[in-house]
Amino acid sequence: MTASTVDKTPGRKSGAGGTALTLLAWLIGITMFFPILWVVLTALKTEQTAFSMTPTFIFSPTLESFKSALAQGSGYWHYALNSVITALGSTLVGLALAIPAAYAMAFYPSKRTDFTLVWMVSTKFIPAVGVLIPVFLVYRSLGLLDTRLGLTMLFTSMNLPIMVWMVYSYFRDIPVDIVEAASIDGASTAQTMFRVILPLALPGLASTGLLALILAWNESFWSLTMTDYHAATLAVYTASFKSGEGLFWARLSAASVMTIAPIVVLGWFAQRQMVRGLTFGAVK
Amino acid sequence: MSASPTNASPKRRAPTRRLMAPAVLFLLIWMIVPLAMTLYYSLQDYNLMMPDMRGFAGFLSYELLFTDPVFWDALLNTLLLVATCLLITVVAGLALALLFNRTFVGRGIARTLAISPFFVMPVVTGLIWKYMLLDPVYGLFSWVMRSMGFEPIEWLSSYPLLSVVMMISWEWTPFALLILLTGLQSLPEDQLEAVRLDGANRWQEFRHIVLPHLGQVLYVVVMLESIFFLTSFAEIYATTSGGPGTATTNLPYYIYLGAFYQYDIGLSSAAAIGAVVLANICAIFLIRFVAGNLNAGSQR
DSSP, rough: OSSSSSSOOOOOOOOOHHHHHHHHHHHHHHHHHHHHHHHHHHHHHHHHHHHHHHOOOOOOOOHHHHHHHTTTTTOOHHHHHHHHHHHHHHHHHHHHHHHHHHHHHHSSSHHHHHHHHHHHHHTTTTTHHHHHHHHHHHHHHHHOOOOHHHHHHHHHHHHHHHHHHHHHHTTTTTTTTHHHHHHTOOOHHHIIIIIHHHHHHHHHHHHHHHHHHHHHHHHHHHHHHSSSSOOOOHHHHHHHGGSSSGHHHHHHHHHHHHHHHHHHHHHHHHHHHHHHHTTTTSSO | OSSSSSSHHHHHHOOOHHHHHHHHHHHIIIIHHHHHHHHHHHTTTEEEEEEEEEEEOHHHHHHHHHHHHHHHHHHHHHHHHHHHHHHHHHHHHHHHHHHSSSTTTTHHHHHHHHHHHSSSSSHHHIIIIIIIIIOTTHHHHHHHHHHHHHOOOOHHHHHHHHHHHHHHHHHHHHHHHHHHHHHTTTTTTHHHHHHHHHTTTHHIIHHHHHHHHHHHHHHHHHHHHHHHHOOHHHHHHHHTTOSTTTOOOOOOHHHHHHTTTSSBBBHHHHHHHHHHHHHHHHHHHHHHHHHHHHHHHHHH
């Protein structure tokens, strides 16, 4: 008992095998990351060095491929803008819908709110293909196909169940007494929600938003089926490299890097906060 | 504060119905109504190429579906994909979580590197693997094989489903790692101390303390992963397009092909209902879990 002092995590004292395990952990970390590193390296090569039977690890880096991926006519900025608008838009709409619903469920629980919560979460398990055909046909007749609005709403519907559940689980950490006290002091529901509860739950709301943003940015199914050009996101842009153009490896890599970099970096910083939402609150 | 209420409930009822209505309506319009329409279309004879020949067809689409060998291939591929990916990601994720649950130099960085694949867009994952890793001539894997004196493997044509499994496992092992690691770190130290004092070896420690503690977390990982694996699409779309033949056609891809290439709304809707049923078998378990959590919460 006296020996374990600084060790924060439970574990035996690392002896001779400890160094080997440390090396193994590092080796695995690097191996898992390697495909990403490889794309970054390939993006910095010329097409000739990129496309060779013997991979080169040491070369003089060039930004040529990034220039060509960003060049006029490649449309990168068009797709990137659509990605930003649909991901941010669906996150904001999702929060606007989830916060009031979760507020009612967390602070005024009743049979009906409990049932609604379970029902909402259960809609997450209607696979997208289960509603693909009607959504496509209705969107076609309403002129919503290939529109940012149409896509944003689909992203929202995809994320809303998780967002309601996450916000609910953060709200539940706030003592009910606070809401009761505010209500006794004469605050209206809106005042209590905006002035008292939201500031307290801000970190939780931020991680909910981050998770929704990451999921929407990486979403591919709806983008590939519902958009063509006008509302097409970076998922559609990179998917266009799947045939023919795939032969330009350096350019493909540069496009891939510019597609994944924002979200991978965001994920690095948000990893801890995301766990809770992803596990439906099972881990805090 | 002086006028403390006799009952525990807040003095003024919040308009819960109005607070929940927007979210409820939204999900009704975007999920439930389309789902009902899918069910309706599945009972219709409806092909977009022949819009005039539309009409009620009863269970004809289901009959056609069940006699279509490709559907059974797709179902089998879906189940194989889900089962293999689950096995790989959970076992590897657990092993990695145990490995990363020690203090060592640069642990935070090594862990961040290891979980990064989870944030990569599935389309990009598909392209990276298809070209830069698995290409039989220029791919990195082939170079490794050649430099070790072996014949390179034509991954995507010889082992298509396995290739897709590798891509999905690369993306999702980090997820299992991240969640299980967090679970491990909430393990109470005193329990471990106690069994160590009793002279338990590492295996006994793992078997009797660590694994039971992880039970609930493992349950969540398996359930969420099955839901995502059941709907895998982008990795297949970007690499094999369901082929060669039907080797990597899973249920989502089968429905996509039926609707967008054969314009067969009736048949694809029937298959979509099949996919919903499959997902719901998984969902039942999750709902139980959420409901259980609710009950635990109401006792606060």
